[in-house]
Amino acid sequence: MPPKVDKEKCDGCKAEKESLCEQICPGDLMTLSEDKKGYCRMPRDCWDCMSCIKACPKGALETRIPYQLGYHVARLIPMMGTNTITWTCIDINGKKETFRFINRGSADE
Amino acid sequence: MEKIKVPSKVGIFISDPGGRLGSAIALDSVLQRLAKMKNVGRCEVIADIWSDGFLHSVMEDVKAGNLNRILWVGRFSPNQQKRLKSELASAELNPYLHEWCDIEEQGIGQEGTDRDIQTQKATMLIQMSLSRARFLEALEPIAMPAVESVLIVGAGVAGLHAATSLSKLNKKVYLIEKESGIGGKVAQLHRLYPRVCDPRCGLEFEVKKLRESDKVEVHTLSQIKSLEGSPRNFEVKIEKQPRYVNEERCNACGECNKACPIQIPINEAFSPTASGKGAVGILSKKAIHPSEPMNFPAAYVIERTYCPPECRECVKACPTKAVELEQTPSEIVVRAGAIIATTGWDAYPLSKVEEYGYGLYPNVISNLDAERILENPPELKEIGFIQCAGSRDERHLSYCSSVCCSASLKQASYLKEKLPDARIYIFYQDIRTPGFDEELYQKVKALDNVIFIRGLPSTVKPDGDTGRLKVRAEDTLSGKEVSLNLDLLVLAGGMAPSAGTNELAPLLNLPRNNFGFFESHLQCHPEESQRAGIYIGGSARGPMNVSQSIDSSHRAVVESLQFVDGTFLVEPTYPVPDKTKCDKCKRCMEDCPFSAFYFDDQGFPTPDLAKCRQCGNCMGTCPLATISLRNFTIKQMAAQVQSIKASFLGKEEPVVLAFLCGNDAYYAARAAADSGLTIPPNVFFIKVPCAGSINNAVIADALSIGIDGVLVAGCKDGQCHYVKGNQLVKTRSGDISDKLKKMMIEPERVRFESLEIRDSEKYVNLINSYIQDLRAMGPNPFKE
Numbered sequence: 001m002p003p004k005v006d007k008e009k010c011d012g013c014k015a016e017k018e019s020l021c022e023q024i025c026p027g028d029l030m031t032l033s034e035d036k037k038g039y040c041r042m043p044r045d046c047w048d049c050m051s052c053i054k055a056c057p058k059g060a061l062e063t064r065i066p067y068q069l070g071y072h073v074a075r076l077i078p079m080m081g082t083n084t085i086t087w088t089c090i091d092i093n094g095k096k097e098t099f100r101f102i103n104r105g106s107a108d109e
Numbered sequence: 110m111e112k113i114k115v116p117s118k119v120g121i122f123i124s125d126p127g128g129r130l131g132s133a134i135a136l137d138s139v140l141q142r143l144a145k146m147k148n149v150g151r152c153e154v155i156a157d158i159w160s161d162g163f164l165h166s167v168m169e170d171v172k173a174g175n176l177n178r179i180l181w182v183g184r185f186s187p188n189q190q191k192r193l194k195s196e197l198a199s200a201e202l203n204p205y206l207h208e209w210c211d212i213e214e215q216g217i218g219q220e221g222t223d224r225d226i227q228t229q230k231a232t233m234l235i236q237m238s239l240s241r242a243r244f245l246e247a248l249e250p251i252a253m254p255a256v257e258s259v260l261i262v263g264a265g266v267a268g269l270h271a272a273t274s275l276s277k278l279n280k281k282v283y284l285i286e287k288e289s290g291i292g293g294k295v296a297q298l299h300r301l302y303p304r305v306c307d308p309r310c311g312l313e314f315e316v317k318k319l320r321e322s323d324k325v326e327v328h329t330l331s332q333i334k335s336l337e338g339s340p341r342n343f344e345v346k347i348e349k350q351p352r353y354v355n356e357e358r359c360n361a362c363g364e365c366n367k368a369c370p371i372q373i374p375i376n377e378a379f380s381p382t383a384s385g386k387g388a389v390g391i392l393s394k395k396a397i398h399p400s401e402p403m404n405f406p407a408a409y410v411i412e413r414t415y416c417p418p419e420c421r422e423c424v425k426a427c428p429t430k431a432v433e434l435e436q437t438p439s440e441i442v443v444r445a446g447a448i449i450a451t452t453g454w455d456a457y458p459l460s461k462v463e464e465y466g467y468g469l470y471p472n473v474i475s476n477l478d479a480e481r482i483l484e485n486p487p488e489l490k491e492i493g494f495i496q497c498a499g500s501r502d503e504r505h506l507s508y509c510s511s512v513c514c515s516a517s518l519k520q521a522s523y524l525k526e527k528l529p530d531a532r533i534y535i536f537y538q539d540i541r542t543p544g545f546d547e548e549l550y551q552k553v554k555a556l557d558n559v560i561f562i563r564g565l566p567s568t569v570k571p572d573g574d575t576g577r578l579k580v581r582a583e584d585t586l587s588g589k590e591v592s593l594n595l596d597l598l599v600l601a602g603g604m605a606p607s608a609g610t611n612e613l614a615p616l617l618n619l620p621r622n623n624f625g626f627f628e629s630h631l632q633c634h635p636e637e638s639q640r641a642g643i644y645i646g647g648s649a650r651g652p653m654n655v656s657q658s659i660d661s662s663h664r665a666v667v668e669s670l671q672f673v674d675g676t677f678l679v680e681p682t683y684p685v686p687d688k689t690k691c692d693k694c695k696r697c698m699e700d701c702p703f704s705a706f707y708f709d710d711q712g713f714p715t716p717d718l719a720k721c722r723q724c725g726n727c728m729g730t731c732p733l734a735t736i737s738l739r740n741f742t743i744k745q746m747a748a749q750v751q752s753i754k755a756s757f758l759g760k761e762e763p764v765v766l767a768f769l770c771g772n773d774a775y776y777a778a779r780a781a782a783d784s785g786l787t788i789p790p791n792v793f794f795i796k797v798p799c800a801g802s803i804n805n806a807v808i809a810d811a812l813s814i815g816i817d818g819v820l821v822a823g824c825k826d827g828q829c830h831y832v833k834g835n836q837l838v839k840t841r842s843g844d845i846s847d848k849l850k851k852m853m854i855e856p857e858r859v860r861f862e863s864l865e866i867r868d869s870e871k872y873v874n875l876i877n878s879y880i881q882d883l884r885a886m887g888p889n890p891f892k893e
Contacts, residue, residue, distance in 0.1 A: 009844070014699045020732060023692060057696065057732030057805075059848045077852050081810035082734055082747035086891065088852040096853055098891060100813050 001064040002029070002040035003052055009060035012036030021052035021061060054078050054085070117243045118150030120167065120176040121235065124158050124183030133218040134228040142232050148243045150176045158193075168200035180208045180242045182235055203247035205681070205740055210238035214779040216788030226790050229757050234793065240748035245740055248681035253719060255341035257281060257673050259666075260445035262333060263609055265293020266308075266655055267647025267662035268451035269315045274666050276324040280673055283443045284319075284327045285347060287609065289410040290400030291316070291327065293453055295655055297402050299483040302519035303549055308655070309403070316405050329406060334440070336617055340642025340719040341446045341672050351436035352410050354397075358431035359408035361399060366409070368426035371396035373415045397423050397432075446673035448617065449665045450627065450638070451646040452609035457499040457506055459602045465498060466569045472578060472597050473569065476513065479520055479599045486527050489596045493580055494521065495566060496537040500603035508624055510603035511652040515546040517601045518553045525556050532558045534593060536565050536582055562591055569598060604652040617643055618704055626651045630830070636665040639832055641703060641720045642672045679718045682739050684727050688713055690735040697727035697736055700801075702832035724831035725802025729838060734806040738798070746795065746807045753793055755815035755892050763817035763883035765876060767794040768803045772830050774822035774864040774872070781869035792876050800824070801834025805845050808859060812849070815892030817883045818858050820876070825863040835863070855886045 003021075012032055013019035021030040021038045029042050030052050038061070040046055053061045065074050075090040087099045121143055125131055136154050143152045151170060155163055170176040179202070181193065194204040216222075217231045258281035261268045269291060272284045284291070292312055295301075301308045319325050330350040338344040373396055396415045400406060408431070411423065424432045459467035459475050467473045474482075476494075494517045499505040514537070521533050540561070542550040553559055566582040578595045606625035614621050619638050620628040627645045629635050636644045646662030647653065653661065671677065686697075691713055698706040698714050705720035706727070714736075716727070725738050734743045755764050769775040775796045782788050797803055800823025808819050821842050823835035839861045846856035860879065864872055 009847070013694065014696065016695055020692070020694055023694070055732065057730075057844075059844045062851065075851065077848065079809045079813065079848060079852065080806055081813050082743055082804075082806045084810065084813055086809065086813040088854075090853060094853075096890075100891065 001066050002043040002046040003061045004064050005038050006060040007037050009058045010037045011058060020055045024051045024055045054080055117148040117178055118176050119148050119178045119180050119239060119242050120151040121149060121180045123154045125154050126156060130218060134231045138228055139232050143235060146239060164196055171200040171202050178206045178242050178245050180210060180238055182210045182212060184211050184213055185209060205248040206245050208238055208242035208245060210235055214782045216782050219787060222790050230790050233753055236752040237749040240752050241745045244745045248739060250678040250681055251718060252676045253341055253679055254676055255446040255673055256444045258445045259669055259673055260345055260443060260448045261451060262613060263451040263453055264291035265451060265453045266295040267658040270659045271449050271451060271646055271662040271666050272325050273315050273318040274663055276322040282325045284325055285331045286329045287332050288401060289329055290403045291405050292403035299480040300519060300523055301655055302515050303545060305519060327406060333616055339717045341677060343445045343448060345443050345445060347441050349439045351438060353413060353434055353436050354409045355431045355433050356406055356408040358429045360429055361407045364426045364428060365397045365423035366395050368422040369395040369397045370422060371415050373412060447669035448643045449646050449669055450613055450649055451662055452613055452649040453607050454604040454648040455607040457603040457605040459498060459600050462499050462505060465495060465600055467600055470571055470578060474599055476516055476599055476601045483523055486524060489528060489531055491532045491595045493534045493595045493598045494601060496601045498600035498602050506603040512654045513601035514541045515549060518549050521559055522553050534560050534562060536562050604648060610649055636661060636668050644669050683718055683721050683723055684716050684736050684738050686713055687735040690733055696730050696732060700726055700730040700837055702726060724799040724834055726799060726831060726834050726837060729802045729804050734804050743804050747810050749795055750807060750811045751814060753816060758791060760888050760892060763791055763880055765792045765818045765820055765879055766811050766816045767792055767820040767822060768797050769794050770800040770823045771796050771798050773824055773866040776866045777864050777868045777872045781873050784869060786869060786873045789876060789880055791880050799831045799834040800838045803838055805841050808845055813891050815889050817889045818879055820879060821861045822864045
């Protein structure tokens, strides 16, 4: 399932030729519509890698979890720190779990 | 970022003169904790920093390589900081390798807080600074050469004064004017208030200096075409329209003028009416005429649009063979370190103020037209003045044009001198004569037959075929209707941004305010445009009178000097993108309040050091957190945040991290601690150059390690020193709040507030109420 775009928040990455979601998508699926908002042009090809969601500076993108994993209400949300990702998983009953990971390659010493 | 080759060895010195700190916190346990930290070389409490033995031993350690960065804990005045830096510079410690940690401004040492908690908080505060100190780099200020010349756009009274004072300071000046002569609006006036003298006198005085100076290059009939380069080294392309007279050959003898068969109307904005048939007679000139408004340069100019194509009368008449009808537009390029825009003002088009009939009736004239007839006024019996014609009117100019009251009073008093029997009526809303202009007002009020009517006319109509005007108004003071027959009606029109301003703004990329004048920080830096190296002088930044214009242009001159004075040192704490991570998304370029970025040869955004004000808004906006101010990096900020143990007060008690703008909120917080207000132990703050320099990743870091609330305190709207940093961070912190909502966490855990410099009490109350709110919310789910 492709990511959901909050059109209020998406600013089409302002001046850019390619928006950040477009740049990062490994399948080259994200692009800008005529009104300069991001959208997924081949929804069936998206494999939910969530790269675009992590890259979006406005927090305008959200994963729609495939029904095999969880119905509506279920959510998976990353929050990007400087060298960490904090994941929030919400299941169909609204039960929440969080995980915090330190990114590889960012430790200095 | 470069890899740190030599491992950091930080010396931590806690200054505790008089043992005040030692009585509030357990310094021993602080030292014990710190000594175990990574990269700590030496860690001591010092009673007297200035004792010989101590500084000497530090220098020895630095020389021996045992210490390479120093963290000073305690309060050091700027002078003491300077002295320590210079003392240690003699041991070859780079001055950028010092870090200062004032724990008292964070509330340490206050009575009434548990000693153990204070000790823990103090330890964490020092650890925060330590994590910054570890990543400090040795830096050197960057010397940038400057072109020692200034370009001045507009040779009105402001531009002229700027040019002459710069030439006195021995700076090269290029003075650009689009008319054929210099002098601008002021040269077209007949008398100046308050001394009611001829403006030409003052202007000639300046022109004389111009003539004598070999530093000023005047280019008339010229306009800027494009701007390149950066402050201290601008490259400006200027287009010169042909004069058709060789400036060097012409000696202004006037033979051509006698020979010229073509009469043309005088500058249309100045003719009494559009049709040219006014009550005060038509004024005209020849197609070849001296430079206008002032005949400097002293050469004639031809308005070729009026010439019949075959006419060569002037060519025949000229004894010096100066007429060159084949001239074409030319282009020159000048290099300047700074630019001063003195593009002035234009009269608001009075034909838009329809109810007064300007342009319809010949004897309705503007106050600028009136200047022309002051010298030889025709026999007039009854004259009316309408103030605020267009000003202070939402349909036209919503602001007060600030000079029209005094100008009309000046004209009235002068007319009464010439026409003692005339009656003068002044219709006004309020008479505004600030400062010493009040004297003029009192003088005019005392004259016979000058009648002030409070209320603007509702109708102006011709009075049958008599050629006079019928004016109706309500005198709001007496409540009676007034109906008058007038010979002449003068409209005190307002000051609007000039055509030159409109043309220049997009060329120089200068922001303008709501009224169309150039934008500046009116109180603190009135002459600074929001582009480095470009200054605004005179009425190009708002309505002002002649003396204010001159003041303002001189201020612009003083400010511009820093950009034209030989070599300039740039602080090395400018932003640098990490090219291994930057994906060239250009958000930093978009959000930079000063448009300081350009693309380097590999296509990476790079700040132009001459334009950059080092506010850090690029660092705040970067979605990948890859651009950082040197020695104030995102990595350092993140390390600082991660030094906080969110559960040090127990899991239930909230901990707040505040990011305070270094221009005002920080001072409010520091003053709060100094004035003895109780700072709750729950709050830690980090001072930032501008609230806009806070990256969302750092806020996310703080939340993910369990800090209960993040407060971002910046300036009020419209008060940000860096134009829009506060607004940028406000939208960004809003974005992160929305994300928190999705994560089923209270969005109020990230909060944006505006604080002014004296808001100490507000700061403490804000923190206290925030802590209350956070207690009600319960602990951050990420807290361990």
